[in-house]
Amino acid sequence: MPYLEKIEYKPISVRKLLVEMKNLSELMIDLAYSAALFNDRELAEDVLGLERHVDTLTYLLEMEIMIAARDVEDAEALTGVSKVAAAVDKISDAAADIAAIVTQNIGIHPIVSEIFERVEERLTRANVYKHSPLIGKQVDELNLAARMGVDIIAILRNGEWIIDPEGKETVADGDIFIARGAPAGVEEFKALAEGKLKKLGN
């Protein structure tokens, strides 16, 4: 049985919880498809971890909603919020279902993955190692989109997800980047992050 976080009320605003749930659920779907189509177990494990986190957030959100309702009007309006949160939770569950295809060693038929790779951009997980030329640079400054057609969609740093990071974010040793782009660009980015490539090209 997976570890279940203990749920304790924490005063976090409904807005903050909902934004986080929505952003995570969207990230999870992207990560999960990539994990399944490219048979990437690490990405799949990330998705399963995120799914448990979204479950916790859903509990906290329900608590906030219950506290916030004072009268009939509140109850009507907040029911809508609760429904939306439930739908977002279901989407994160759907992402976990995709990830499970990988973790349960079922896999996707190789011809289909191959065809899919032609039409979809791929996501990758890149570990930043200590000799990487990217360390200490701001995401902006790297100009990844223009240089190699790569977009950073998230950073996993000290166990926390930074989704859609700002350009001012500085790359640090130990960061894990989730990047999207054409296969060649993504490979180049990964080599830079791991320090296998020493210099940024033009």
Place this chain on the structure above:
Amino acid sequence: MPDKYREKFEEIAEQFVELKDTSELMMDLAYSSLLLNSKELAKDVQKLEEHVDELHTEFELAVLSSGFHEKETKGLLGLIRLGVVTEKIADSAAEISEVVLRGIEPHPVLKLAIEEAEETVTYMQVTKHSELANKTLRKACIPEKTGMWVLAIRREGRYVRPKPNAEIKAGDILIASGYADGESDLKRLASP
């Protein structure tokens, strides 16, 4: 591997891409319907949900009738599960749009959470003489010119996801959202 077999798989992969794209399009439309409290958009989401159900059945039948070999059963099970997931995502989108159709006034916190500068949604037909006709979305630069972005393209009763390479055709209806000011600019581009 015989070509016929490969062809069959190309077809299955295409069907899956359509399912995936449609389910993701539905999510975008569902959030927008909520944000704008638009029953029209919400109804589009509901219609798409029925469409996804049909696509999903066709997809499953195609997988099951692919004439696969026994050693491929796992890979095909994976594919069937992917199909189930797209259906689940489409259902979630439909549930979000249902909140709007039930007449529940969206709570202000939902607007804050969806966090996009959307004021309005508009349905605009592309006429024969429009400069947008036969351009890809990337070339059309609609957000730059109008401050509105295309949520979906409705074509002959179907919905096309607005990928940058999608081509706009005369007769298309663009479903776009953005600042109210942009509506007249979009009209100038699409229906001059």
